[in-house]
Amino acid sequence: MKVAKFGGSSLADARQLKKVKDIILEDDARKYIVVSAPGKGVNNNHKVTDLLAMCHELSAHELNFNEVYKIIENVFKNIVDDLVLDIDIDKILAEVKDEITNGASYDFVISRGEFISAQVLAAYLGFEFVDARDLIVFTKGVVDLPKSEDKIKEILTQHENAVVPGFYGENEEGKVNTFSRGGSDVTGSIIASALDAEMYENFTDVSGFWLLTQKSSRTPLLLDNYLQGVEELSYMGAKVLHEEAIFPLRTKIFL
Numbered sequence: 001m002k003v004a005k006f007g008g009s010s011l012a013d014a015r016q017l018k019k020v021k022d023i024i025l026e027d028d029a030r031k032y033i034v035v036s037a038p039g040k041g042v043n044n045n046h047k048v049t050d051l052l053a054m055c056h057e058l059s060a061h062e063l064n065f066n067e068v069y070k071i072i073e074n075v076f077k078n079i080v081d082d083l084v085l086d087i088d089i090d091k092i093l094a095e096v097k098d099e100i101t102n103g104a105s106y107d108f109v110i111s112r113g114e115f116i117s118a119q120v121l122a123a124y125l126g127f128e129f130v131d132a133r134d135l136i137v138f139t140k141g142v143v144d145l146p147k148s149e150d151k152i153k154e155i156l157t158q159h160e161n162a163v164v165p166g167f168y169g170e171n172e173e174g175k176v177n178t179f180s181r182g183g184s185d186v187t188g189s190i191i192a193s194a195l196d197a198e199m200y201e202n203f204t205d206v207s208g209f210w211l212l213t214q215k216s217s218r219t220p221l222l223l224d225n226y227l228q229g230v231e232e233l234s235y236m237g238a239k240v241l242h243e244e245a246i247f248p249l250r251t252k253i254f255l
């Protein structure tokens, strides 16, 4: 069994989702899928998570956030329309909008991109949707790995396949708690570790880690057997993988 995570630009529009579906279905072992919120796409210059943060900010100042929310609605509605999905996207979007209006927390609001994205992909794949709130446990603002692994083992194994939103979990008060930005990678690695996956695949639409930053002379860095190198690169600011995504898998055997 493999756990596969797809980043925001892979989920930005229907065309990208088609590619994601092809990748998932070409290997039966890809049973548990973790997703980010839609990122920038051909028809959209903004990441959904950034737009949600703006909505939260505007709403906190009692300013109208309709215009910004409209962009989010369009991203999801276009995907659902283009793929002709059987999902009540209007209802889901209206509920999130109400929650923002009613003063939902920052973490809750910025987690909704993953929440909706996972439901959309689940409908498209015919997989089940399992909420990350039921799987990822935060204690005092930090992810609790042992507790999360227990929950994942208990709950995800009851599902033959599932799409799980990345980036967030639930804290001891029953409230949504997010990782730092880009944290869907961490969700994926915790799930892969908990389920002893044969492999954790972190799909992204860049062609690799680059050794040098200058475009003219950059050389792709081979990643095989360079786990520590990957972690160091992430710490140094390479945007490909979240720096905390290696930790849950450190004790596992690699490549």
Ligand code: ASP
Binding pocket: 008, 036, 037, 047, 049, 050, 113, 166, 167, 180, 181, 182, 183, 184, 185
């Ligand atoms: N959507 C979140 C972000 O933009 C988390 C993620 O993509 O991993 O940071």
